[in-house]
Amino acid sequence: MEERIEKAVNGCYEAVIAPETWPDALHKLSRAVDAACTMFYPKDADKAALEKVPASHDYTDFLDHYIKHRWYEGHYRGERGWPLLSRGCVVIEHDLATDEERRRLRHYNELYLPFDFYGFAAVGYRVEGRIWAVSMLRYGSQGHFTRDDAVRLSGLKPHFARMTALSEKLAMRQASTGLDVLDRIGCPALLLDWRGAVARANTRAEALLGPDLAIRGGKLAAADRSSNNDLQALIRSLLARDVSLSTCLPGSALVRRLGKRPLLFEALPVAGLFADVFHRSRALLLVTDLDRQPLPDEVRLRLAFGLTPAESRLAVALAAGEGLKRAADSLGVSYETARAQLKSVFDKTDTRRQAELAALLGRAGSRV
Known part of the structure; x- marks a missing residue:
């Protein structure tokens, strides 16, 4: 690995510990690989994820425009690129469209060219089953990424995967601390990941598991069919695109139990609650045992x-x-x-x- 790239990669590892330094670290990495800007991009990203994942400074204005006008919908790079990225490939613009086709592509001409972004490359990888890409753009003066560039970028793939995994572990540790605090104040709570699976439950929530409520295959499930339908609908609503603290109204579901009053589940997106810049944590479920705490x-x-x-x-x-x-x-x-x-x-x-x-x-x- 070239010395300047190695130095920039080390700066990115340091950003794992200090997430506020990601923009600077990715800016330096961009310069080291002759790119204009760089960002981490999860497959099927929603607005909340795109606003949160690490990106270099020069991505900021473009990304705001990209999110505001929903350019991620029907994007040819996503539709054509993700099948390749999911196999761990390094994709460049010429893998996705010919020169002639690009002259007609709306995203290329109306989104990228006004920002002077001509070139594109992305490094694909997986972390715990989730597909990621590190996306890089080039200014017109830098030209397109070449096959030789793709070979050079492929050497960064294990580093990007390790950075993502380490960041997620640190974020989950912080989230676990938050669950423990809720435990101490008497509030059962469960943390759901991006798949809707239970990433962690505090002690009080675990005490509510039994014949009426269980975790099966990593997912929360109620024995009562109607209650389970309501619970799964609540969880699905939190996994929907564009859900954030500012756009999601509090949701709830009742899980009925034999011989007891129901459990009330209330849901909250965790965007902004934990420093999870890689967006693994998705939602927090707060549980009220109505046998212990009757409702008004x-x-x-x-x-x-x-x-x-x-x-x-x-x-x-x-x-x-x-x-x-x-x-x-x-x-x-x-x-x-x-x-x-x-x-x-x-x-x-x-x-x-x-x-x-x-x-x-x-x-x-x-x-x-």
Whole structure:
């Protein structure tokens, strides 16, 4: 390995310990291999992953534009390149399109050329089953990557794989510390990875496993079929593209148990919670044992009958004996809004009178 490349690679290993230095380290690596910019790129990356993975400084403006305008959708480099990258190949632009074809390709002409990015190369590798690429771009003055360049870049593949694996291990260690903190404050919690598998569960969560809830093949599963469907739907929603702390509304699922009240699962994307720049950790599941911690009436109604928060607040007020006008005033909504909400509450709960709502609230306590 050339001395300048070796020095840049050592800087990247140092960035594993100090993630804030990744932009500088990858900038130096780019210069060492005669590239304009470099970034790590996981297969099937979503917006949250792309915003988080390490990238050099000169990638920043381009990457913001790339994400904002969803250029990752229908991208010829992804469609043609990932089958090669998944086999551990080093791919260059000439592997993906001819010179004549590039003159017509929208991504090349409308995305890359305005940023003066003419050349492309990517080094493919796997870490624990997940496919990764380190993507590099070149300015027009640098020209395209050649076959000789591809041979030189192939020598970096084991280093990129090791950097990724080490970063993921450190991030999981930090996440484990977070789970232990939740354990100490009495909160069962499980960490899910990018596949939806349980990466780690704290002691209180492990204590809830048994005939009603188990981990099978690395995945969380409920014995009750309906509960399991709800739980898997919740997990799938967290694995969807473009899920982040700012875009994901809190989700929940009830897992029913024989002879006990259900377990309430609430989900949260972990983007921004842990320093997982390689995005292995995907979601945090918080568990409430309703035998130990009963829910407020409002939450019980919302979970049991699918009421909105506003509808459940109105239902609780009416079940407590308040008239519709007084309930509307106390909740800060108009009488007409309250009437519309009440109609929806009656439809969802199959009731028609306040007395029925009051009785229903009592019954809901045994269901949730």
